[in-house]
Amino acid sequence: MAEKKGLKSRRVILTEYVEGYPREEHMELLPAAAVLDRPAAESSPSVLVKNLYLSCDPYMRPKMSRPIPGQSSYTSAFVPGSVLTGYGVAQVLRSSLPGLAPGDLVWGITGWEDYSVVQPPFTGLLTKIDPELAQDDKLPLSYYTGILGMPGLTAYVGFHQICSPKKGETVFVSAASGAVGQLVGQFARLMGCYVVGSAGSKEKVELLKTKFGFHEAFNYKEEDADLSGALRRFFPEGVDIYFENVGGKMLEAALVNMKTHGRIAVCGLISQYNLAGGEKEGVSNFACVVSKRLRIQGFIEPDHKHLYPEYAAWVVPHIREGRVVYLEDVADGLEMAPEALIGLFHGRNVGKQVVRLTDE
Amino acid sequence: MAEKKGLKSRRVILTEYVEGYPREEHMELLPAAAVLDRPAAESSPSVLVKNLYLSCDPYMRPKMSRPIPGQSSYTSAFVPGSVLTGYGVAQVLRSSLPGLAPGDLVWGITGWEDYSVVQPPFTGLLTKIDPELAQDDKLPLSYYTGILGMPGLTAYVGFHQICSPKKGETVFVSAASGAVGQLVGQFARLMGCYVVGSAGSKEKVELLKTKFGFHEAFNYKEEDADLSGALRRFFPEGVDIYFENVGGKMLEAALVNMKTHGRIAVCGLISQYNLAGGEKEGVSNFACVVSKRLRIQGFIEPDHKHLYPEYAAWVVPHIREGRVVYLEDVADGLEMAPEALIGLFHGRNVGKQVVRLTDE
Incomplete structure (x- = not known):
């Protein structure tokens, strides 16, 4: 647990900005620089961690594109030659941050590398994992990249706050077997909604109905x-709530099927991330927004971080008692991380895509 | 004032469903049927009125298209061979509706004809005009098709409720010299916002800056x-609030320029109403909705009808004391109504388009 001098680390860098789908050559696994051996700077607190799990999330794709001046995003772009960053679970080896000590387990933004030095502003996003919960067999550490991490809070805030759901309403979830979608479906069912999900394979459609309790599900490729x-x-009377993860044609189809006063929570648009500017699918039936008085609300999890304790207190009993389940697709080893991330944009993952860096 | 038997009336009918821009041949002025001479049915209350002013409103265009099954609208389509309907100001000649008596002035949904029999459900939308206000030189009767009618309440609800404005915020209004836009700009300025409008001619741009108090304005055709x-x-720091009246390319441009947590009130999409399905301009940069956490809210005035008294009490002193002005473009005579409506979709009107049916 103590910090070792001369830690051997590896890291995954972005080799160049990505156009279209990311490919293996856009990322490279390299030996890490000697930065880890440097003593912590006195001026700003930092945390040296050993990464245990890394999360592959759709929002990482827009960060791989060349930034367009004037089109600000809520996250800055990755820089070619630099290490990729993302959510992960890690163990503290050294810390000058009050409240974190060697041995502590944390989740937050870390690097795609064996060891990372977390510095401001990301030190502020590190969340210490309750040691008692970390011992709970039903709450594996990897869950802090998913149901107990960013995707979990995303689903909770997106559904319960942004969608303003009421018992008995009809809910449609796209990318429904993904890290967020599988939870939105279960949360909607818990609330007494009728919920239908779309996914991209027969296997995923079966999972939605048999494991995640969606009332119905369909393969969008077949439709x-x-x-x-x-x-x-599936919605002869229309959709009250659309939890939007994909965009493009699915959004167009949903707009036509929304009920009056329907709500669309826009969480992500994965179908559009790998398209060049000119290829992006336009939404041409926007008139539905007026005629049906729709509310469309974009949101991101960091704006709602303060709700994490409330969410964790709510969801942990649901997990322990089996009312909410979570499915992960785990790739083993940092060297598998690029392929796992690439696979996400082709729908190869079944459940939340995680990369495990430890044998624990 | 008393009902005359054998009233001679004329009416404007839709001759056929419209594709593309409406043209003169889509409407026809005909002698009215003898329906006006029938005594009021006992079973349901009705009101015989003499129409004084008719309103030309953008929402009438979608009602002229052939209805698409499954794509419900909040208003039913016009029927070829039948009279057009819309907002108007009228005088009651005969009434079996409690609270309305011959001589009363009303505004609400009426027919494009000299005399109309207003029946349920539209009797419920008839609003009696306060006789005292009707005598006020500063509040001409035609204003009940505009600032004191549906467009006024639309601007009030759309800006003050849907946009959640705060003092000092930046506001962009499209179709800014129209019936609704000219009011939104003035309401925004009254609240202490910075407001910029777009319109389709040099004359309108000048009006926005000199008459309606917009801080800046531009001709979208030149840009x-x-x-x-x-x-x-005009918004180097971005737009907090976009009051959307046009859609299409302007919406795309606005999305890129919105600030984080910006709000878009979708009141109408006049740029798209005359395009066939396949021609409609898609919105391809929807990703801004997530990255900027935008709220897009469609709304229509009838949902907020209960706020009319509050609005009228607020706006009347503003009009009387000159803090809010209103510009109308008045066409004279029922025979001019089709041309006036057609002109609306080519931006020929300067200010709110009204048709006057009386010499009063």
Whole structure:
């Protein structure tokens, strides 16, 4: 647990800005620089951690593109030649940050590397994992990249706050077997809503119905010719709430099928992330927004961080008692991280995509 | 004032469903049927009125299109062969509705004809005009098709409620010299916001700056090559509130220029109403909704009808004391109504388009 001088680390860097789908050559696994051996700077607190789990999340794709001047994003772009960063679970080896000591387990933003030095502003996002919870067999550490981390709070805030759901309402979730979608479906069902999910394979559709308790589910690839018709089959009376993870054609189909006063929580638009500017699918039936008085609300988890304790207190009993389940797709080893991230944009993962860096 | 038997009336009918821009041949002025001479049915209350002013409103265009099954609208389509309907100001000649008596002045939904029999459900929308206000030189009767009617309440609800404005925020209004836009700009200025409007001619741009108190204004036709750049010039720090009346390319440009946590009230999409399904301009930069956590809210005035008394009490002193002005473009005679409505979709009107049916 004590800090070792001369730690051997490896890291995954971005080799160049990505256009279209990310490919293996856009990332490279390299030996890490000697930065880890440097003593912590006195001027700003830092935390040296050993990374245990890394999270592959859709929002990482826009960060791989060349930034467009004037089009600010809520996260800054990755820099070619530099290490990728993302959510992860890690163990503290050295800390000059009050409240964190060697041995502590944390989740937050870390590097895609064996060891990371977490510095401001990311030190402020490190959340200490309750040692008691960390011992709970039903709450594996990897869950802090998912149901107990950013995707979990995203699903909770997005559904319970942004969607203003009421018992008995109809809910549609796209990318429904993903890190966030599988939770939104279960949260909606817990609230007494009727919930239908879309996913990209027969296997995922089965999971939605058998494991995650969606009332119905469909494979969007099989319904590609008439997504709107598919939604009309499952929602003959219309959709009260659309939890939007994909964008493009699915958003168009959803708009047509929304009920009056429907709500659309826009969490992500994964179908559009790998398209060049000119290829992005336009939403042409925006008139529905007026005729149906729809509310469309974009949101991101960091704005709602203060709700994490409330969320954790709510969800942990649900997990322990089996009312909410979570499915992960775990890749083993830092060397597998690029492939795992790439696979996310082709829908190869079944459940939340995690990379495990430890044998624990 | 008393009902005359054998009233001679004329009416404007829709001849056929409209595709593209409406043209003269889509409407026809015909002698009215003898329906006006029938005694009021006992079963449901009705009101015989003499129409004084008719309102030309953008929402009438979607009602002229062939209805698309499954794509419900909040108003039903016009029927070829039947009279057009819309907002108007009228005088009661005969009434079986409690609270309305011959001689009373009302505003609400009426027919595009000299005399109309208003029946349920539209009797419920008839609002009696306070006789004292009707005598006020500063509050002409035609204003009940505009600032004191549906467009006024639309601007009030849309800006004050849907946009959640705060003093000092930046506001962009499209179709800013129109019936609603000219009011939103003035309401925003009254609240202490910085407000910029777009319109389609040099004359309108001048009006926005000199008559309606917009801080800045621009001609969107002159900025067509780079609407986004135009917005960036006027809003170097970004737009807090976009009051959306036009849609299409302007919406795309606005999305790029919105500030984080910006709000877009979607009141109408006049740029899209005359385009066929396949021609509608898609919004391809929807990703801004997530990255900037935007709220986009469609709304229509009828949902907020209960706020009319509050609005009227607020706006009447502003009009009387000259803090809010209103500009109308008045066409004379029912025979001019089709041309006036057609002109609206080409931006020929300067100010709110009204048709006067009386010499009063």
